[in-house]
Amino acid sequence: xxxxxxxxxxxxxxxxxxxxxxxxxxxxxxxxxxxxxxxxxxxxxxxxxxxxxxxxxxxxxxxxxxxxxxxxxxxxxxxxxxxxxxxxxxxxxxxxxxxxxxxxxxxxxxxxxxxxxxxxxxxxxxxxxxxxxxxxxxxxxxxxxxxxxxxxxxxxxxxxxxxxxxxxxxxxxxxxxxxxxxxxxxxxxxxxxxxxxxxxxxxxxxxxxxxxxxxxxxxxxxxxxxxxxxxxxxxxxxxxxxxxxxxxxxxxxxxxxxxxxxxxxxxxxxxxxxxxxxxxxxxxxxxxxxxxxxxxxxxxxxxxxxxxxxxxxxxxxxxxxxxxxxxxxxxxxxxxxxxxxxxxxxxxxxxxxxxxxxxxxxxxxxxxxxxxxxxxxxxxxxxxxxxxxxxxxxxxxxxxxxxxxxxxxxxxxxxxxxxxxxxxxxxxxxxxxxxxxxxxxxxxxxxxxxxxxxxxxxxxxxxxxxxxxxxxxxxxxxxxxxxxxxxxxxxxxxxxxxxxxxxxxxxxxxxxxxxxxxxxxxxxxxxxxxxxxxxxxxxxxxxxxxxxxxxxxxxxxxxxxxxxxxxxxxxxxxxxxxxxxxxxxxxxxxxxxxxxxxxxxxxxxxxxxxxxxxxxxxxxxxxxxxxxxxxxxxxxxxxxxxxxxxxxxxxxxxxxxxxxxxxxxxxxxxxxxxxxxxxxxxxxxxxxxxxxxxxxxxxxxxxxxxxxxxxxxxxxxxxxxxxxxxxxxxxxxxxxxxxxxxxxxxxxxx
Numbered sequence: 057x058x059x060x061x062x063x064x065x066x067x068x069x070x071x072x073x074x075x076x077x078x079x080x081x082x083x084x085x086x087x088x089x090x091x092x093x094x095x096x097x098x099x100x101x102x103x104x105x106x107x108x109x110x111x112x113x114x115x116x117x118x119x120x121x122x123x124x125x126x127x128x129x130x131x132x133x134x135x136x137x138x139x140x141x142x143x144x145x146x147x148x149x150x151x152x153x154x155x156x157x158x159x160x161x162x163x164x165x166x167x168x169x170x171x172x173x174x175x176x177x178x179x180x181x182x183x184x185x186x187x188x189x190x191x192x193x194x195x196x197x198x199x200x201x202x203x204x205x206x207x208x209x210x211x212x213x214x215x216x217x218x219x220x221x222x223x224x225x226x227x228x229x230x231x232x233x234x235x236x237x238x239x240x241x242x243x244x245x246x247x248x249x250x251x252x253x254x255x256x257x258x259x260x261x262x263x264x265x266x267x268x269x270x271x272x273x274x275x276x277x278x279x280x281x282x283x284x285x286x287x288x289x290x291x292x293x294x295x296x297x298x299x300x301x302x303x304x305x306x307x308x309x310x311x312x313x314x315x316x317x318x319x320x321x322x323x324x325x326x327x328x329x330x331x332x333x334x335x336x337x338x339x340x341x342x343x344x345x346x347x348x349x350x351x352x353x354x355x356x357x358x359x360x361x362x363x364x365x366x367x368x369x370x371x372x373x374x375x376x377x378x379x380x381x382x383x384x385x386x387x388x389x390x391x392x393x394x395x396x397x398x399x400x401x402x403x404x405x406x407x408x409x410x411x412x413x414x415x416x417x418x419x420x421x422x423x424x425x426x427x428x429x430x431x432x433x434x435x436x437x438x439x440x441x442x443x444x445x446x447x448x449x450x451x452x453x454x455x456x457x458x459x460x461x462x463x464x465x466x467x468x469x470x471x472x473x474x475x476x477x478x479x480x481x482x483x484x485x486x487x488x489x490x491x492x493x494x495x496x497x498x499x500x501x502x503x504x505x506x507x508x509x510x511x512x513x514x515x516x517x518x519x520x521x522x523x524x525x526x527x528x529x530x531x532x533x534x535x536x537x538x539x540x541x542x543x544x545x546x547x548x549x550x551x552x553x554x555x556x557x558x559x560x561x562x563x564x565x566x567x568x569x570x571x572x573x574x575x576x577x578x579x580x581x582x583x584x585x586x587x588x589x590x591x592x593x594x595x596x597x598x599x600x601x602x603x604x605x606x607x608x609x610x611x612x613x614x615x616x617x618x619x620x621x622x623x624x625x626x627x628x629x630x631x632x633x634x635x636x637x638x639x640x641x642x643x644x645x646x647x648x649x650x651x652x653x654x655x656x657x658x659x660x661x662x663x664x665x666x667x668x669x670x671x672x673x674x675x676x677x678x679x680x681x682x683x684x685x686x687x688x689x690x691x692x693x694x695x696x697x698x699x700x701x702x703x704x705x706x707x708x709x710x711x712x713x714x715x716x717x718x719x720x721x722x723x724x725x726x727x728x729x730x731x732x733x734x735x736x737x738x739x740x741x742x743x744x745x746x747x748x749x750x751x752x753x754x755x756x757x758x759x760x761x762x763x764x765x766x767x768x769x770x771x772x773x774x775x776x777x778x779x780x781x782x783x784x785x786x787x788x789x790x791x792x793x794x795x796x797x798x799x800x801x802x803x804x805x806x
Contacts, residue, residue: 215556233490257665395432484789
């Protein structure tokens with residue numbers, strides 16, 4: 057269980073806020089910046105970099121290219137890469153501050169094992185940590201069965217690490233149930249694409265933002281959530297019409313041609329009404345529908361029942377707003393439809409995403425520049441997780457239930473086919489239910505903070521007590537989940553390891569090691585190697601000896617799949633090409649000579665990876681929300697992104713002095729002025745937001761960006777997800793974070 061001290065060995069913990077703080081000036085607003093803003097990139101002479109390398113950012117799915125300025129081989133500064141085809145020299149605040157989380161004073165630097173006598177976490181060696189891991193996990197399996205252990209992973213580690221974890225757990229350790237927090241983010245898009253197109257295949261390229269004449273954003277606020285993508289919209293030379301469907305008047309809605317402030321979770325009914333109105337106007341591309349789709353006639357008959365009056369009543373919209381939306385889509389020559397969490401995180405989210413896919417298909421807005429039914433991904437590597445994490449989908453986007461798929465994976469890996477499970481894992485919520493029932497007694501949590509992020513978080517915390525053994529693998533021992541662990545494994549972060557990430561537009565980009573991890577912290581990849589050796593299944597993973605070696609394994613597994621990347625030579629090829637979008641198969645030409653185009657979209661030939669080669673129209677009647685408002689809980693509570701300077705649970709963005717200046721230190725709730733006046737709530741007063749699951753004291757932000765009867769909480773603050781209701785889409789099993797019933801109570805001393 058030795059590790060290579062030359063690459064993973066101990067170094068002193070870096071003093072906090074030393075290097076970057078010496079030359080980065082304060083950011084005065086939450087805006088996208090270009091090189092030179094605030095003096096960023098201007099390094100004092102005594103810290104002048106002596107070389108430069110590049111890598112992609114490790115925060116969101118945009119996948120921006122960064123230039124990493126090195127001094128004696130270690131990154132001391134970062135600037136956006138003007139040559140990278142994603143961000144073209146731009147970066148959001150998180151990108152500028154991507155090194156700051158590595159310098160945090162609460163980095164965990166050695167394994168920590170809870171002493172049963174004192175109840176405290178105490179430092180141990182890696183050898184002791186691995187002995188505890190194997191002994192206790194195997195003990196759980198011996199007492200409760202092979203499938204009584206599970207893991208919850210992330211969309212923010214490298215693709216090679218995700219693949220290693222899923223293969224090790226299922227093929228080596230004999231486990232079955234593992235999922236990632238991509239379930240909270242992109243499960244809906246994954247299932248919607250797979251059902252409609254035959255494969256999880258976002259069809260677009262970022263160039264489509266610049267080539268549309270109509271852009272429709274549904275449940276998406278790229279101004280805040282994906283600001284670099286909004287910059288791509290602003291580069292559009294066609295003066296496009298921009299339509300936003302969102303209950304809130306978001307920053308993106310303010311900049312739209314047309315904002316439809318629909319009632320929360322009325323989007324499916326509204327989209328069916330829009331489809332019916334487009335059919336009535338003769339806006340269907342009949343030639344495309346007949347040549348490239350199936351199920352249209354049944355869909356057209358189904359939506360005929362959704363009249364404009366019915367759609368407007370359900371969505372609480374004016375008829376003029378509805379008619380203008382339909383008119384803009386009908387007249388558009390290149391219409392693109394974009395969605396993200398406002399759709400994905402819903403109780404009927406898969407059919408809502410497919411309602412957008414259906415409109416794109418029936419109008420022929422797919423496979424051409426400036427078109428598409430386009431999901432914007434959340435986490436930096438949710439796309440890698442969807443394809444290669446080996447969780448609920450078999451490696452390479454395959455199906456555990458298909459014998460031919462299992463045989464192919466076993467052959468490619470050189471393992472006994474019996475080692476490949478013949479059933480898929482439980483989804484995230486089902487794993488949690490399994491813990492509650494006592495079916496899961498050992499849990500391994502990797503690079504996520506479920507106690508903060510999971511819906512109805514109070515229940516999650518309570519059921520952790522039912523586990524026999526909880527392992528948390530993270531950068532920090534201070535997360536809500538890590539504080540509950542029996543064993544903490546110290547992990548390296550972005551910039552402290554090698555690998556690849558896959559962004560929203562399917563672009564595979566490099567992550568590089570430009571810092572030494574503190575103490576004896578190891579990359580997730582190295583930790584999985586230690587577990588492999590300690591578990592005694594090293595021979596099964598002999599080929600998996602480095603991230604780049606695993607990348608070549610994944611290339612082999614991708615062959616013949618829609619995500620084929622066999623034409624990518626190696627990591628250096630990714631560097632030379634500015635990242636490469638899948639598919640890039642060797643069969644596309646002489647991949648050693650031919651370079652991939654910078655931007656490529658899917659389905660330009662009208663063929664889809666279904667059995668028939670046609671895309672499918674899929675639909676179901678709308679369903680009522682799980683928790684409607686009533687006299688006791690009269691407000692609809694929505695949650696979502698608060699600022700482009702915040703990321704998810706603030707675990708990393710909270711480590712940056714600069715980013716903390718760009719968002720409120722305390723949680724706040726947006727409330728309409730009329731509701732505030734009626735309840736006697738003054739701006740900035742303390743109020744309590746209460747649901748059937750808990751309560752949270754926050755500051756009141758009185759604003760007309762929300763409608764009467766609605767309130768909004770940013771998801772980044774502690775306690776927010778103790779309020780949200782555990783409702784799930786039946787197809788994707790993604791939680792519905794965007795709707796539950798709440799009441800507001802003014803503090804008398806507020």
